Amino acid sequence: MNKLTLAVAATLIGLASAPAFAGWSGHGTAYTPHGTYSGAHAGSCGGGSCTHAGGVVGPWGGLATNTGTVTRTAPGQFANSGTAVGPNGRSVQHSGDTSCAGGTCSHTGSMTGEDGRSASTSGSVTRTAPGQYSSTGTVTAANGNSVSHNASTSCAGNTCSRSGTATGSNGGSVAHSGSATRVAPGVVTTSGGSTVVHGGTVSTGGTTVVHGGTVAVGATVAVIPAPAPVPVVVPAPVVVTPPPAPTVYVAPAPAPAPKTVYVAPPPPKTVYVAPPAPKVVYVAPPPPKVVYVARPLPRAVYIAPRPVYVAPAPRAAIWVPAHWAGGVWVPAHWA
Structure with missing residues (x-):
């Protein structure tokens, strides 16, 4: 159901259910040589104005609507305005004045x-x-x-x-x-071959459509109630005087063969395939650089030796200060 249909339906329900105004509503079906048309309408009146809304659906599903207001401006004087929307969605604004005398x-x-x-x-x-x-x-x-x-x-x-x-x-x-x-x-x-049925449930038979039954057209028009699970009293025939013709009873025509309706397959569903989740790669942080902080060199303090008499040695003693040798700390010593 499209948006326009929903809007018309809401308008009809609103008008038909408004408690503060005198309202009316109805629906009907027209069977024409060009197809079947179904319509509904509703209206309400109050304060000298009547508001109405209606819609008709054609044999191909097109919807036409008409909404408007009629206001009594003086005795025998009326003004009207409204909007009509066709099956193609285009709208026409209409207004007018009527005078009766x-x-x-x-x-x-x-x-x-x-x-x-x-x-x-x-x-x-x-x-x-x-x-x-x-x-x-x-x-x-x-x-x-x-x-x-x-x-x-x-x-x-x-x-x-x-x-x-x-x-x-x-x-x-x-x-x-x-x-x-x-x-x-x-x-x-x-x-012209059209039949209009106002309200109720209808069934087709021959060329005439009525509420729940069949109509025999001829010198006498008889309305035969449709079968029901409970006894139904058949009303007396309604006599209509048409042009002279013999009394003919038209039996209900057999139900027409169902039309072959091609139902298009639904469009293929769009399937969204999510891309694979990115692989989580753990990159180990680089090992910390090993930095060897050497102990600060001791301050060289020269302490004069006490005067000691040393017997002459085979070679002279040499004082070697502390130093690094191939990455090894060598403390000060005599050599």
């Missing part, structure tokens, strides 16, 4: 990207009759190019249909239309 809500806003470029939006939605709405608007990019759009929406029973046209600066236009039908509590299918 007489069945019409008008909105103006701006969006600024990380590169400093901005785009502006304006538009309005009008309730023309019960279940009938019309909308117009314009989006102007940083380069001056603009796209205008208008559409109408009609809701009856459990189905809302919408059609509209978008026209660019060069005069080219694109028409779009579609519908969304509520087929069970918390389950909406669209004409």
